[in-house]
Amino acid sequence: MTKPLQINPLKLSQPMGSLLAFLGIKNCMPLMHGAQGCASFSKVFFTRHFNDPIAIQTTAVNDITAIVDGGDYSISEAINNITKKVKPDLVGLFTTGLTEVKGDDIKGATYLLKKRMKMVYVHTPDFEGGLESGFAKTIEAIIEQLVVPTKEIDSKKALLIPNVNITPIEVEKIKEQLELFGFKSFALPDLSDSLDGHLGLKQGALSSGGISLENIKNLANCSLVISVGRSVEKCGISMLEKNPNMTHLHFDSLGGLKNSDKFYKALMEFTKVSKPASSIIRWRKRLQDVLLDTHFLIGGANVVVALEPDQINSIVQTISEAGANIKAIIAPTNSMAINELTCKVIIGDFDDVEKILEENDLLISNFHGHRLTKKHNKALMLRGFPNFEGIGYQLKNDSLYEGSSYLLCEIANILEHHRH
Amino acid sequence: MVNKKQIKELLNESTCSHNIEKKSSCNRAKPGATSGGCAFEGAQIALFPFADVIHLVHAPSTCQGASWETRESRTSYKGEDNTPLGYCTDINTNDIIFGGNKKLEDSIKYIIKHKNPKAIFVYETCVTAMIGDNMDSLAKRLEKKYSIPIVVVHSPGFVGGKNLGSRLGGIAILEQLIGTKEPKEIHPYGINLIGEYNVTGDMWQYTPILEKIGIKIVSTLAGDGRIENIQQAHRAKLNVIVCAKSLVTLCKKMEEKYSIPYVSVSFYGKRDTSNAIRTIVGAFKDEKLSKKAEIVIDDEERKLEKKLIPFRKILKGKKAILNTGGNKSWSIASALQDIGIEVVATSIRKATLEDIDIAKKYVPILMKVPANEQAKLIDEHKVDILLAGGRSLYTAIKKRVAFVDVNQEKKVSYGAYNGLINLAKNVCNAVNNPVFKVVGTTAPWEKTND
Numbered sequence: 001m002t003k004p005l006q007i008n009p010l011k012l013s014q015p016m017g018s019l020l021a022f023l024g025i026k027n028c029m030p031l032m033h034g035a036q037g038c039a040s041f042s043k044v045f046f047t048r049h050f051n052d053p054i055a056i057q058t059t060a061v062n063d064i065t066a067i068v069d070g071g072d073y074s075i076s077e078a079i080n081n082i083t084k085k086v087k088p089d090l091v092g093l094f095t096t097g098l099t100e101v102k103g104d105d106i107k108g109a110t111y112l113l114k115k116r117m118k119m120v121y122v123h124t125p126d127f128e129g130g131l132e133s134g135f136a137k138t139i140e141a142i143i144e145q146l147v148v149p150t151k152e153i154d155s156k157k158a159l160l161i162p163n164v165n166i167t168p169i170e171v172e173k174i175k176e177q178l179e180l181f182g183f184k185s186f187a188l189p190d191l192s193d194s195l196d197g198h199l200g201l202k203q204g205a206l207s208s209g210g211i212s213l214e215n216i217k218n219l220a221n222c223s224l225v226i227s228v229g230r231s232v233e234k235c236g237i238s239m240l241e242k243n244p245n246m247t248h249l250h251f252d253s254l255g256g257l258k259n260s261d262k263f264y265k266a267l268m269e270f271t272k273v274s275k276p277a278s279s280i281i282r283w284r285k286r287l288q289d290v291l292l293d294t295h296f297l298i299g300g301a302n303v304v305v306a307l308e309p310d311q312i313n314s315i316v317q318t319i320s321e322a323g324a325n326i327k328a329i330i331a332p333t334n335s336m337a338i339n340e341l342t343c344k345v346i347i348g349d350f351d352d353v354e355k356i357l358e359e360n361d362l363l364i365s366n367f368h369g370h371r372l373t374k375k376h377n378k379a380l381m382l383r384g385f386p387n388f389e390g391i392g393y394q395l396k397n398d399s400l401y402e403g404s405s406y407l408l409c410e411i412a413n414i415l416e417h418h419r420h
Numbered sequence: 421m422v423n424k425k426q427i428k429e430l431l432n433e434s435t436c437s438h439n440i441e442k443k444s445s446c447n448r449a450k451p452g453a454t455s456g457g458c459a460f461e462g463a464q465i466a467l468f469p470f471a472d473v474i475h476l477v478h479a480p481s482t483c484q485g486a487s488w489e490t491r492e493s494r495t496s497y498k499g500e501d502n503t504p505l506g507y508c509t510d511i512n513t514n515d516i517i518f519g520g521n522k523k524l525e526d527s528i529k530y531i532i533k534h535k536n537p538k539a540i541f542v543y544e545t546c547v548t549a550m551i552g553d554n555m556d557s558l559a560k561r562l563e564k565k566y567s568i569p570i571v572v573v574h575s576p577g578f579v580g581g582k583n584l585g586s587r588l589g590g591i592a593i594l595e596q597l598i599g600t601k602e603p604k605e606i607h608p609y610g611i612n613l614i615g616e617y618n619v620t621g622d623m624w625q626y627t628p629i630l631e632k633i634g635i636k637i638v639s640t641l642a643g644d645g646r647i648e649n650i651q652q653a654h655r656a657k658l659n660v661i662v663c664a665k666s667l668v669t670l671c672k673k674m675e676e677k678y679s680i681p682y683v684s685v686s687f688y689g690k691r692d693t694s695n696a697i698r699t700i701v702g703a704f705k706d707e708k709l710s711k712k713a714e715i716v717i718d719d720e721e722r723k724l725e726k727k728l729i730p731f732r733k734i735l736k737g738k739k740a741i742l743n744t745g746g747n748k749s750w751s752i753a754s755a756l757q758d759i760g761i762e763v764v765a766t767s768i769r770k771a772t773l774e775d776i777d778i779a780k781k782y783v784p785i786l787m788k789v790p791a792n793e794q795a796k797l798i799d800e801h802k803v804d805i806l807l808a809g810g811r812s813l814y815t816a817i818k819k820r821v822a823f824v825d826v827n828q829e830k831k832v833s834y835g836a837y838n839g840l841i842n843l844a845k846n847v848c849n850a851v852n853n854p855v856f857k858v859v860g861t862t863a864p865w866e867k868t869n870d
């Protein structure tokens with residue numbers, strides 16, 4: 001009998017991914033269209049993960065509105081009540097399983113409110129897809145509904161579209177790399193400005209930073225759009241629909257030496273630069289050194305990775321360069337990002353992780369990996385959502401030469417520590 | 421199916437004075453102005469602490485995916501602790517179209533075959549209620565076939581908030597479990613602990629004291645709970661509601677059905693803990709028992725005072741402001757006073773009328789909009805410590821006062837006598853920590869820190 005249910009799920013829902021995407025927009029109020037609990041669970045989840053307040057509201061559908069209302073009432077009521085307290089630049093409206101089963105017309109509802117509030121709507125039922133698709137669908141909706149088409153190109157402007165697993169500090173680092181090539185860089189969404197864990201007036205009523213609505217509208221004249229991760233490749237393509245003269249560079253991952261090489265090579269070709277900034281050159285040498293220094297420890301390790309598909313792909317590629325034996329990967333949802341991996345691929349949950357853990361040394365996974373690795377006395381490297389106990393998740397950089405160096409050192413140290 | 425009449429009855433719970441005052445707003449969450457959890461979360465809080473039961477959530481991925489392994493409810497159960505685990509039918513598009521019953525049935529059978537639990541609780545959520553899965557008849561059929569209790573909890577989030585969900589959970593237990601087993605013997609001082617979830621082991625701070633006095637815990641709903649015990653709950657002599665308004669209806673129904681009286685207590689701080697013990701013991705109207713209780717209380721209080729001496733030295737003359745919600749607005753205030761801190765003000769932003777009435781007795785200033793008021797009060801009263809949620813941290817930094825995250829109690833127990841030591845430790849650590857002043861220093865490129 002194949003397992004009909006999930007036991008200790010790895011999967012996170014589409015609306016949760018959507019929420020994160022909206023949180024990377026400045027002065028935004030993410031509005032979850034559903035019963036109150038989904039918003040509350042998501043808020044608590046990300047508050048604990050980021051150690052920072054999370055802005056979100058709910059349309060609070062109840063047993064009466066669930067039957068008599070097609071969404072219009074609860075959505076417009078929500079806008080009334082939100083604007084009594086705060087003045088958001090944008091309201092990001094996204095659905096849940098309940099309102100999708102009801103079949104609410106959210107496009108129509110936002111159309112009716114057009115004059116009163118700038119809104120973006122997106123369908124994110126939680127009985128489909130997962131965190132990555134919710135994040136990506138939302139970016140697509142933002143592009144489609146907000147970015148103003150143009151044919152003009154500003155050769156100095158570049159846009160980064162990260163996948164949901166890219167941390168706030170990584171967004172900032174990648175943007176900085178673009179700046180080293182002379183670009184003024186933007187990210188959609190930009191979590192490096194909102195959920196990076198900075199001290200500020202954290203009332204949490206609206207998103208605390210991110211890309212501004214004005215800047216989003218004007219993104220179409222970017223000369224370059226860079227998408228990172230299979231889950232957001234389509235978002236890059238949607239940008240091209242806003243301006244056919246834009247160039248789209250896609251990278252499945254920025255983890256490891258080879259992927260970083262590809263990234264810088266493409267940028268050098270595009271900008272016609274023959275030698276990049278000295279810090280880039282220096283970091284490549286450091287990564288080479290780290291690879292050699294860590295290969296002995298990592299080379300012998302049997303590793304299980306249980307994360308979102310894009311992050312699995314990125315980490316697997318990075319640590320495989322130092323010789324790690326990837327014994328199995330477990331992903332919550334299927335994706336092209338993991339279809340090409342040669343190890344055992346399971347679409348599953350922590351029940352599957354536990355079954356496989358016994359013969360292996362190291363688990364790379366989220367907070368829920370704690371209990372399992374403790375029980376089976378295995379090493380754990382924390383990545384992904386949620387990270388409830390650890391602190392500083394938003395400052396973890398695994399990308400490009402620099403981040404890959406940190407990642408390899410961290411794994412080697414964990415393995416060494418666990419050996420004793 | 422969700423029972424409309426029952427929900428109405430539960431919502432109108434008369435002992436909740438909040439309800440009488442503002443009925444509609446208490447019952448219905450406002451679109452765009454709601455922050456609390458849903459009924460399913462309430463049921464989860466109330467029932468998941470049964471560690472020997474498998475909790476199967478019939479839902480798509482949000483309900484359980486975002487919430488499993490998030491609570492610190494402890495158990496002493498020796499088998500696999502099911503409380504932190506996440507069982508979920510993970511409904512998909514196909515199930516939405518053709519119905520989720522088949523998946524639910526397969527899931528229950530899978531659990532029985534592979535995990536062999538003592539019972540299964542199945543939770544109905546928004547989507548599975550919407551598509552109209554008939555969970556009751558399925559559960560009955562499988563219950564017969566496999567001879568283990570399969571309890572259906574109708575807790576779709578759209579029927580209401582956490583409190584209602586806890587009540588729905590309680591009612592499910594009452595109707596489907598309590599009274600289904602008889603104990604070998606009936607203890608003269610047997611009690612049920614209702615609404616105690618043993619978060620961070622709170623309950624274990626006081627149950628040994630009760631036992632020392634001669635009281636027996638027959639069952640709990642549901643901290644460190646066992647299915648077998650709750651089945652025999654009807655043979656207890658007293659229901660004790662711990663710090664939770666949400667399960668009064670359950671207790672009333674048990675009073676009607678089994679003639680078990682109930683009392684309501686709180687175990688925060690020294691005074692409340694001693695009072696709680698007296699209330700419980702007093703309900704038995706037994707002089708010998710009361711005498712014994714006084715001796716034990718006296719002994720515990722003395723031990724506590726001795727342990728508090730070093731902390732009192734540090735905390736003497738310190739002033740604090742408390743910004744937290746619900747019954748914590750007074751229960752933590754009272755605990756702080758017990759360790760020698762002057763509580764200047766407390767927040768009543770999320771408190772019920774009842775809580776406000778109690779808070780008045782403990783604290784002189786009640787803040788309605790603490791975000792606006794607390795900074796000014798810190799200056800006016802030369803306050804040393806701000807105890808609040810993470811959002812107020814910035815205020816503390818700006819005002820350069822010590823900050824204690826009140827939600828720490830989710831990690832260490834502040835319950836009963838010994839919990840006070842934990843609270844005192846945390847407050848002392850904050851008072852002694854230079855971090856708030858360091859962080860509050862002016863950057864080289866700024867003129868002032870305001």
Ligand code: SF4
Binds near residue numbers: 037038458460482545
């Ligand atoms: S509101 Fe409904 S769908 Fe959302 S978490 Fe609660 S029960 Fe689940």
